[in-house]
Amino acid sequence: MQTNASVVSFRSVEKSFGALKVLDGVDFEVARGEVLVIIGRSGSGKSTALRCIDRFETIDSGEIVVCGHRVSDPKLDLRRLRQDVGIVFQSYNLFPHLTIEENITLAPCAVKRISKAEAKRKARQVLAQVGLEDKLNSYPEQLSGGQQQRAAIARSLAMQPKVMLFDEVTSALDPELTGEVLKVIETLAADGMTMVMVTHEMGFAKGIANQVVFMHRGKVREAGPASILTSPATSELAQFVGTGL
Amino acid sequence: MNLNLDFGAILERWPMFLDGAILTLQLASLATILGAVIGILGAIGRRSRNPVIVRICGIYVEAIRNTPLLVQIFLVYFGLASLGLKFSAFAVAALALTINVGAYATEIIRAGFDSIPRGQIEAAEGLALSRTQIYWHIVLLPAIEKVYPALTSQFVLLMLASSVTSQISAEELTAVANFVQSDTYRAFETYILVAVLYILLSLIMRLGFWLLGLAIFPRRRRLRTAL
Numbered sequence: 194m195q196t197n198a199s200v201v202s203f204r205s206v207e208k209s210f211g212a213l214k215v216l217d218g219v220d221f222e223v224a225r226g227e228v229l230v231i232i233g234r235s236g237s238g239k240s241t242a243l244r245c246i247d248r249f250e251t252i253d254s255g256e257i258v259v260c261g262h263r264v265s266d267p268k269l270d271l272r273r274l275r276q277d278v279g280i281v282f283q284s285y286n287l288f289p290h291l292t293i294e295e296n297i298t299l300a301p302c303a304v305k306r307i308s309k310a311e312a313k314r315k316a317r318q319v320l321a322q323v324g325l326e327d328k329l330n331s332y333p334e335q336l337s338g339g340q341q342q343r344a345a346i347a348r349s350l351a352m353q354p355k356v357m358l359f360d361e362v363t364s365a366l367d368p369e370l371t372g373e374v375l376k377v378i379e380t381l382a383a384d385g386m387t388m389v390m391v392t393h394e395m396g397f398a399k400g401i402a403n404q405v406v407f408m409h410r411g412k413v414r415e416a417g418p419a420s421i422l423t424s425p426a427t428s429e430l431a432q433f434v435g436t437g438l
Numbered sequence: 439m440n441l442n443l444d445f446g447a448i449l450e451r452w453p454m455f456l457d458g459a460i461l462t463l464q465l466a467s468l469a470t471i472l473g474a475v476i477g478i479l480g481a482i483g484r485r486s487r488n489p490v491i492v493r494i495c496g497i498y499v500e501a502i503r504n505t506p507l508l509v510q511i512f513l514v515y516f517g518l519a520s521l522g523l524k525f526s527a528f529a530v531a532a533l534a535l536t537i538n539v540g541a542y543a544t545e546i547i548r549a550g551f552d553s554i555p556r557g558q559i560e561a562a563e564g565l566a567l568s569r570t571q572i573y574w575h576i577v578l579l580p581a582i583e584k585v586y587p588a589l590t591s592q593f594v595l596l597m598l599a600s601s602v603t604s605q606i607s608a609e610e611l612t613a614v615a616n617f618v619q620s621d622t623y624r625a626f627e628t629y630i631l632v633a634v635l636y637i638l639l640s641l642i643m644r645l646g647f648w649l650l651g652l653a654i655f656p657r658r659r660r661l662r663t664a665l
């Protein structure tokens with residue numbers, strides 16, 4: 194049984210794309226306020242695992258429970274689940290025809306049916322959180338990559354999710370812009386946001402992770418506190434950390 | 439060679455030409471508005487999850503794109519008559535033109551829908567927006583913006599093609615010309631004037647679409663990007 198504090202739990206999750214087994218019995222548990230970092234080589238199934246949480250992918254067997262929603266249940270109310278889960282992608286995916294403010298107020302108004310004025314107040318607040326108060330009336334294309342990604346994070350935050358998912362959110366950015374995005378995520382973690390993230394920034398992972406899950410060929414090859422990154426138990430993780438990939 | 443042009447008798451009849459031009463513009467406007475609505479619904483239908491709807495929309499588009507407009511007009515004209523329905527020539531012409539341009543608009547707008555990156559839709563889904571909300575807030579405007587030049591050209595083409603509705607005696611510009619030239623025996627002059635009037639109508643429509651574009655694509659206006 195999941196405990197009260199469990200926000201995301203995976204039990205023997207399996208998922209194949211055709212003949213390719215991408216998740217091969219994955220287990221993990223994220224408690225409230227915890228940061229889980231998923232690492233692993235390209236193609237090891239990290240993104241798929243993350244996308245299963247928000248049911249962008251459906252699993253073949255096993256069980257996923259997120260904020261009390263049984264994600265694996267075919268009768269799940271998807272939109273209820275997704276109100277509780279925020280997801281940020283590598284390619285920011287801001288809506289190009291809307292201003293930053295409109296990007297942020299759209300879902301709270303359309304989904305949560307809060308008033309326009311209330312949504313605008315919320316937009317100001319989340320933009321302050323990511324340091325973009327002055328970009329309210331800009332269009333996405335007028336922002337740098339790092340600013341766009343921060344705006345995308347703000348857009349998710351405006352829905353007041355119970356858990357945030359980040360999939361390599363700095364991978365598309367120039368190195369000098371990754372810092373500003375990572376800093377925002379660090380602040381969120383410090384404020385107690387529950388998070389699951391895929392990242393290749395090892396130094397960052399060490400600093401922020403309560404738990405690290407190392408995926409290898411669809412399996413959790415090694416899992417534990419951030420210290421496993423400095424003293425890995427398996428040769429695969431040792432090799433992965435060693436090459437810094 | 440002895441070119442002897444005399445516009446006197448024709449210019450005398452300018453109120454008829456004006457009426458014809460106005461009727462052409464009314465036909466084109468009506469078909470544009472209704473055709474755009476059909477185009478949006480048709481494009482959504484062609485991307486529906488229901489295979490029957492996809493099929494019906496596909497048959498509509500292919501049937502229209504592979505038959506001449508004049509034949510479509512006659513089909514509507516005689517089809518309504520054989521059902522015992524009595525409509526004015528204008529109504530029949532407007533209906534036929536709408537059905538015609540709706541099919542082309544469906545294809546153009548569908549291409550616009552297909553050009554919206556998958557990531558945009560996933561981001562919207564991740565924010566818990568419904569399918570209808572995603573079409574309305576995320577897909578529709580950028581899709582139309584992408585295909586706006588092709589779409590508006592199609593509507594201008596339709597205005598020009600509306601000249602064939604003179605065949606069912608809709609009293610638009612070409613019908614007026616046919617009447618005037620047989621009345622004055624000044625055929626060449628008549629059609630020169632009519633050609634000039636069609637050019638003016640095209641320019642009016644293009645200006646209208648440009649202004650409409652400024653209104654519905656505020657980002658273009660703000661960032662001054664060319665359409």
Ligand SMILES: Nc1ncnc2c1ncn2[C@@H]1O[C@H](COP(=O)(O)OP(=O)(O)O)[C@@H](O)[C@H]1O
Binds near residue numbers: 215234235237238242
């Ligand atoms: N929609 C899909 N259809 C088919 N194969 C896919 C799909 N998504 C991912 N894959 C494959 O599944 C494997 C794992 O992908 P992914 O979870 O994206 O890995 P990672 O994020 O760790 O790089 C890869 O081999 C990838 O090619």
Ligand SMILES: [Mg+2]
Binds near residue numbers: 361
């Ligand atoms: Mg990935």
